[in-house]
Amino acid sequence: MSAARVGVVTFPGTLDDQDAARAVRLVGAQAVPLWHADRDLKGVDAVFLPGGFSYGDYLRCGAISRFAPLMEELVPAAQAGLPVIGTCNGFQILCEAHLLPGALVRNASLHYVCRDQKIRVEQTATAWTNSFASGQEIVLPVKHGEGRYVASADTLAALEAGGHVVFRYVDGNPNGSLNDIAGIRNEAGNVVGLMPHPEHAVEELVGAPSTDGLGFFTSILKNLVNA
Amino acid sequence: MARVIVDVMLKPEILDPQGQAIARALPRLGFSGVSSVRQGKRFEIDLEGPADDAALAEVRKMAETLLANTVIEDYTVRVQG
Numbered sequence: 001m002s003a004a005r006v007g008v009v010t011f012p013g014t015l016d017d018q019d020a021a022r023a024v025r026l027v028g029a030q031a032v033p034l035w036h037a038d039r040d041l042k043g044v045d046a047v048f049l050p051g052g053f054s055y056g057d058y059l060r061c062g063a064i065s066r067f068a069p070l071m072e073e074l075v076p077a078a079q080a081g082l083p084v085i086g087t088c089n090g091f092q093i094l095c096e097a098h099l100l101p102g103a104l105v106r107n108a109s110l111h112y113v114c115r116d117q118k119i120r121v122e123q124t125a126t127a128w129t130n131s132f133a134s135g136q137e138i139v140l141p142v143k144h145g146e147g148r149y150v151a152s153a154d155t156l157a158a159l160e161a162g163g164h165v166v167f168r169y170v171d172g173n174p175n176g177s178l179n180d181i182a183g184i185r186n187e188a189g190n191v192v193g194l195m196p197h198p199e200h201a202v203e204e205l206v207g208a209p210s211t212d213g214l215g216f217f218t219s220i221l222k223n224l225v226n227a
Numbered sequence: 228m229a230r231v232i233v234d235v236m237l238k239p240e241i242l243d244p245q246g247q248a249i250a251r252a253l254p255r256l257g258f259s260g261v262s263s264v265r266q267g268k269r270f271e272i273d274l275e276g277p278a279d280d281a282a283l284a285e286v287r288k289m290a291e292t293l294l295a296n297t298v299i300e301d302y303t304v305r306v307q308g
Contacts, residue, residue, distance in 0.1 A: 096296065
């Protein structure tokens with residue numbers, strides 16, 4: 001069987017695409033570079049939207065990226081079930097594209113926060129978290145200035161009732177997110193977004209606080225093999 | 228040629244820490260009597276033609292699509308007189 005192919009998207013201003021591609025390769029999958037200006041998903045089995053400052057965060061984080069030619073292909077594919085994960089700026093893009101509900105706004109503290117953050121895995125029934133145990137606490141780096149998750153009261157209630165909150169901050173909320181939300185999923189569970197960075201926590205050699213991030217990549221492999 | 232102004236503000240229920248920081252700074256600068264501040268964005272859109280109903284409908288579509296994220300923001304459209 002050929003290796004699973006995970007697309008890693010690069011927009012102008014993306015920072016974490018190389019780390020994401022490296023993490024994909026570490027678990028034995030093939031990382032396929034996807035370029036924002038191409039209308040081509042290159043037949044990948046899953047897509048990783050990495051962090052950074054795509055299009056300079058102009059207007060709002062993710063607001064311009066959402067209309068990139070690649071996104072015109074990605075949005076319908078995600079709606080049809082293609083596994084997609086967005087971390088940090090990738091999460092912001094998924095919200096702006098309305099693949100996930102709510103939005104991410106300026107940290108309540110107004111400070112850019114860069115630290116190791118403990119989060120709890122609340123949902124393992126997604127394409128990206130099935131390697132974790134429900135309730136498992138993991139440590140991942142966070143680094144963002146606009147990571148405060150907000151949504152209307154109705155949306156928030158629906159997220160909680162449906163079990164769509166996938167990650168919650170533990171031992172301190174870095175940005176003032178409502179209900180300590182660090183990450184969410186869509187109805188189907190194929191689209192997941194979170195502010196922390198699994199791709200920065202895959203190798204101890206580089207000073208990562210853990211290798212907990214590997215679980216995201218082993219999850220998607222397991223998901224693809226069983227699909 | 229007409230100019231259309233689009234104002235975009237965070238919805239009232241969304242916390243605006245930037246506005247709060249401005250409100251806290253004002254008394255330090257000697258400005259009193261301010262109970263709160265909220266910060267937003269203003270877009271000045273110059274049209275090639277007149278600001279008729281069709282053009283304003285188009286500007287509202289721009290606001291819905293790109294200028295505002297209606298999940299968290301409200302917008303108003305007006306013609307600059």
